[in-house]
Amino acid sequence: MNTAGGAGESGVGADEMLAMLEQMTFIRRFEEEVQASFQRGEVPGTTHLCIGHEAIPVGLAAALGPDDVIATTYRGHGHVLARGADPAAVAAELTGRAMGLNGGRGGSMNLTDFAHGIIGSFGIIGGSMAAATGAGLSFRGTGRVAVATFGDGCANHGYFFECLNFAAVFRLPVLFICEHNLYGEYTPWEQVTAGADIAARARVFGIDATLVDGMDVRAVHRHAAAAVARLRTGEGPVFLECRTYRFVGHSRSDPATYRPPGELEEWQRRDPLIVARDALHDAGVPESVTGEAEGTARERVRQAFATALASPFPEPAVTR
Amino acid sequence: MTEFRAAIRQALIDELTADPSVLVFGEDVAAAGGVFTVTKGLQEQFGSTRVFDTPISELAITGAAFGAAVTGSRPVIEIMFGDFMALAMDSLINQAAKWRWVSNGQTAVPLVVRTTVGAGARFGPVHCQIPGTWMQNIPGLKVVCPSNPADAYGMLRAAIRDDDPVVFMEHKRLYLDEGELTDAPVELGTARVVRRGGDVTIVSVMKGVGDALVAAEALATQDGIEAEVIDLRSFRPLDVATVVASVEATGRLLCVEEGARTGGWAAGLIGQVAADALGSLDDVAILCTPDHPVPFSPPLEDAALPGPEDIRAMVRERLGGA
Incomplete structure (x- = not known):
């Protein structure tokens, strides 16, 4: 993959970087379509979009092997797609269809696809940390890695402290990834979270913990790849705090009026798609090439939702 | 004749022997052999990778059991007193009980939670409750409770082999009861x-x-x-x-x-x-x-x-x- 034209200092080649841009663009357009479908009444219930977070699932997925597993959260559509789940099956799950990843039984917050190493998306804060910690128990000595993703809102939860301690004392091959987007639901993180950063909490357990630019897919990928390499040798666990920002509200009903004026715009200047595109342009990849990601993404999203919406709902008799 | 607690120990030994994916962990279950000595000697026999002591951390123990169960292990955890199940219930109810069904059958969740329950031993109000009723209303869980050594042996073996999460309650005033064990299988959920x-x-x-x-x-x-x-x-x-x-x-x-x-x-x-x-x-x-x-x-x-x-x-x- 790493061919001509390195994209910056990260060691990620232009081809790989282009593929990651395509994936991030795809996730962005997918999430926008989820929102639009929701507004049209096609996605029932609620949704939690990962718009703004895309560098994290994409940078992480590129560092994992097919035998590694991930446990993510209700804001996990991006991770599920980045791991290679069938986009039509994801769209079908969000719209409650029989061909959905979970057969329509789980919905947006519980996307699960064992065939692609997604042992679950967890609708209750902290569940992902426990699931990955337990997977780490199964993976001792195998070279396989379990990943937990969770938000900054998880950092004050019992699961957070119990699982970090548990994984640390048994040196489990678990990569803990905090997607720190500055808000726990509607509340600014610093109002409810003591201390300067969340990584410091992991360090007190003797866990190697690093603050990562979660808007730069190169940085996420570099740190995730280094962590995975360590974990495969039996050294673990590792903690990455990826600073990011969600460009939309917590869930479908949240207009996000609690943000200070200008904050969103400031973060949007570091939109992970823009950061990746700029890096590619700096590396000599022409705009005509990076621009192709857009059309490809839109077409894949269109097909996924068309397939999902044309497919039948589950039969109640079967799900009883 | 075999004591109730020895019957449980024998079931653990037999299943640890039969299936290398079986793990036994919990607070003080390994080196100390459990506060009621139910798991005495298991770590010596099966090693500290498969039988180990955990932190006092019921949420992590139970959550880790869930994660292990969906990735190829068959964990048998001990929650020292049934009253402590209150701390374990998110993982049990919102993960373990749900995942086989919610994943549309992508995974089984073969885990067992052993826990000591019941009053009459002067343990006071928070070391004697019977948490079975707390979990009786949760589809996806099995909640079983033997009354004699033969059932303790047969039902625990069945629980470990079951592909769904099973809460296995052990009444502390039965631990010293004696009875004969048999290899007759017990179907969980039958009176x-x-x-x-x-x-x-x-x-x-x-x-x-x-x-x-x-x-x-x-x-x-x-x-x-x-x-x-x-x-x-x-x-x-x-x-x-x-x-x-x-x-x-x-x-x-x-x-x-x-x-x-x-x-x-x-x-x-x-x-x-x-x-x-x-x-x-x-x-x-x-x-x-x-x-x-x-x-x-x-x-x-x-x-x-x-x-x-x-x-x-x-x-x-x-x-x-x-």
């Missing part, structure tokens, strides 16, 4: 008629089964009443059919529950029996514990717990008029 009788049906679990048998003998020899005694053996699945079949013959049902009346298994069972066989019922009654926490002081605790004399008295007063 057992332990004594035949045509006048009244007495249903109980765990310690209450032995109490009911003592009461039944006294009723037979001193009162001329033949009681049928059913060991429910499981809170979920609930074997309503076996109780209905008995009640269709006796017409009278007494449930003996170590627990509060409201929200108890007895109330739920009677409701289902009524729904299925109202015409067969002449009378129903519940003998249970008072509506307050179980007290510490021996006379207070003894007064709060139903025993054989209470069972006999209630049958005579309420149901024994025939």
Whole structure:
């Protein structure tokens, strides 16, 4: 993959970087379509979009092997797609269809696809940390890695402290990834979270913990790849705090009026798609090439939702 | 003859031997062998990768058991006292119980939670509760409760081999009871008629089964009443059919529950029996514990717990008029 034209200092080649841009663009357009479908009444219930977070699932997925597993959260559509789940099956799950990843039984917050190493998306804060910690128990000595993703809102939860301690004392091959987007639901993180950063909490357990630019897919990928390499040798666990920002509200009903004026715009200047595109342009990849990601993404999203919406709902008799 | 706790240990040994994916972990289960010495010697025999002590961390223990169970392991965890299940319940209810169904059958969740329950040992209000009823309303869980060493052995082996999460309750006042073990498999969720009788049906679990048998003998020899005694053996699945079949013959049902009346298994069972066989019922009654926490002081605790004399008295007063 790493061919001509390195994209910056990260060691990620232009081809790989282009593929990651395509994936991030795809996730962005997918999430926008989820929102639009929701507004049209096609996605029932609620949704939690990962718009703004895309560098994290994409940078992480590129560092994992097919035998590694991930446990993510209700804001996990991006991770599920980045791991290679069938986009039509994801769209079908969000719209409650029989061909959905979970057969329509789980919905947006519980996307699960064992065939692609997604042992679950967890609708209750902290569940992902426990699931990955337990997977780490199964993976001792195998070279396989379990990943937990969770938000900054998880950092004050019992699961957070119990699982970090548990994984640390048994040196489990678990990569803990905090997607720190500055808000726990509607509340600014610093109002409810003591201390300067969340990584410091992991360090007190003797866990190697690093603050990562979660808007730069190169940085996420570099740190995730280094962590995975360590974990495969039996050294673990590792903690990455990826600073990011969600460009939309917590869930479908949240207009996000609690943000200070200008904050969103400031973060949007570091939109992970823009950061990746700029890096590619700096590396000599022409705009005509990076621009192709857009059309490809839109077409894949269109097909996924068309397939999902044309497919039948589950039969109640079967799900009883 | 084998002690109840040794029967549990033997089931663990047999399943650890039979299946390398079985793990045993919990607080003080390994080096110390458990506070009731149920797991004594397992770490020496099977090594510290498969049998290990954990932090005092019920949420992580149970959550890790879930994660291990969906990735190829068959964990058997111990929650030292059933009361501590309150700390483990998010993982058990919102993950373990849900995942086979919610994933549309992508995974099994083969985990067992062993936990010590029950009053009468002067442990006070928060080391004696029976958390089975807390979890009885959760589809996806099995909640079982042996009353004798043979069932403890057979049901724990079945629980470890089960692909769904099983809560396995061990009454602390049964640990020293003795009995013969057999290799006969036990199907989880089935009740057992332990004594035949045509006048009244007495249903109980765990310690209450032995109490009911003592009461039944006294009723037979001193009162001329033949009681049928059913060991429910499981809170979920609930074997309503076996109780209905008995009640269709006796017409009278007494449930003996170590627990509060409201929200108890007895109330739920009677409701289902009524729904299925109202015409067969002449009378129903519940003998249970008072509506307050179980007290510490021996006379207070003894007064709060139903025993054989209470069972006999209630049958005579309420149901024994025939």
